[in-house]
Amino acid sequence: MTDRPPPPPSDDLATMTRRLRGAVELQAILREGKGLGKGSVLRALDRAAELIRTERRREGAAAPGRPRAAARVTTASVPPRAKTPAPAAPVVGSWQRDPTEFDSLGELHDAFAECQRCPLGKTRTHFVFGTGSPKAKLVFVGEAPGREEDLQGEPFVGPAGRLLNKILAAIGFRRNEVYIANILKCRPPGNRDPQPMEIASCSPILARQVDILRPVVLCTLGSFAARTLLGVNQGISRLRGGTHDYRGIPVIPTYHPAALLRNSAWKRPTWEDVQRLRREYDRRLAESADLPPETTS
Ligand code: URA
Ligand code: URA
Numbered sequence: 001m002t003d004r005p006p007p008p009p010s011d012d013l014a015t016m017t018r019r020l021r022g023a024v025e026l027q028a029i030l031r032e033g034k035g036l037g038k039g040s041v042l043r044a045l046d047r048a049a050e051l052i053r054t055e056r057r058r059e060g061a062a063a064p065g066r067p068r069a070a071a072r073v074t075t076a077s078v079p080p081r082a083k084t085p086a087p088a089a090p091v092v093g094s095w096q097r098d099p100t101e102f103d104s105l106g107e108l109h110d111a112f113a114e115c116q117r118c119p120l121g122k123t124r125t126h127f128v129f130g131t132g133s134p135k136a137k138l139v140f141v142g143e144a145p146g147r148e149e150d151l152q153g154e155p156f157v158g159p160a161g162r163l164l165n166k167i168l169a170a171i172g173f174r175r176n177e178v179y180i181a182n183i184l185k186c187r188p189p190g191n192r193d194p195q196p197m198e199i200a201s202c203s204p205i206l207a208r209q210v211d212i213l214r215p216v217v218l219c220t221l222g223s224f225a226a227r228t229l230l231g232v233n234q235g236i237s238r239l240r241g242g243t244h245d246y247r248g249i250p251v252i253p254t255y256h257p258a259a260l261l262r263n264s265a266w267k268r269p270t271w272e273d274v275q276r277l278r279r280e281y282d283r284r285l286a287e288s289a290d291l292p293p294e295t296t297s
Contacts, residue, residue: 093116115186120184125151131181136177142256163261229246229251254273
């Protein structure tokens with residue numbers, strides 16, 4: 001008798017074994033997510049995606065020449081366990097820390113300023129977190145940094161930002177008394193549209209910013225911000241004009257200032273939207289001031 005290891009399984013068997021192990025781990029991760037909040041489920045999905053990516057890389061290394069496929073979490077055979085739908089696209093990379101662990105904007109910024117969760121981390125100049133007052137009760141949400149924003153590290157400082165400043169002034173706000181952020185914190189090269197994967201990867205940071213600020217009103221600028229925060233697919237022309245809801249916070253969508261620079265026909269509806277925004281803000285702020293302190297937190 002010798003201590004020789006058993007003969008290696010055939011390639012197919014090895015692959016199947018790894019897949020099976022991956023499936024069992026995925027099942028455990030999903031089970032762990034049962035009854036937990038959105039954050040935990042998303043974290044579990046990230047870890048599942050990471051596992052699958054590792055398997056893919058191993059398979060890719062075993063079969064050179066095959067293009068590297070994007071990771072995809074296949075849930076078809078797994079019964080849904082959480083009310084929150086999985087992100088629309090796979091999330092690249094995982095985070096060491098979750099945004100929900102941080103209770104101040106400063107800590108949140110510092111924890112993610114070096115983020116490399118999606119490929120935009122490689123091409124950005126600056127991580128563009130957000131700007132404005134940490135006491136702001138009005139939050140504007142745009143799409144993603146452009147060229148100027150990427151260079152300066154601050155949202156809305158280019159041409160669209162200059163127009164946003166004018167819009168703010170017209171309704172009686174200074175830039176430093178509101179808060180301004182984007183869905184994506186890093187610039188998509190050439191200002192291309194954000195990819196679903198980038199939105200899914202990055203938007204937990206914005207969600208936490210909003211949770212920390214607890215604004216009385218949110219204003220989304222352009223289609224991407226509105227669709228992302230409201231979880232809908234309609235275009236901005238359908239969404240604007242109404243007041244929507246994001247986790248109990250009223251949302252007033254309007255056109256993107258960059259769109260107004262291209263098409264002046266959108267100026268009038270935008271003007272109507274922001275006047276309504278001002279009224280809604282004043283009303284909600286007065287209401288929240290009337291509430292006893294223990295119910296305002
Ligand atoms: N467009 C955006 O959506 N955000 C910015 O910060 C700048 C331009
Ligand atoms: N398309 C957009 O994405 N945003 C606008 O504001 C207008 C058109």
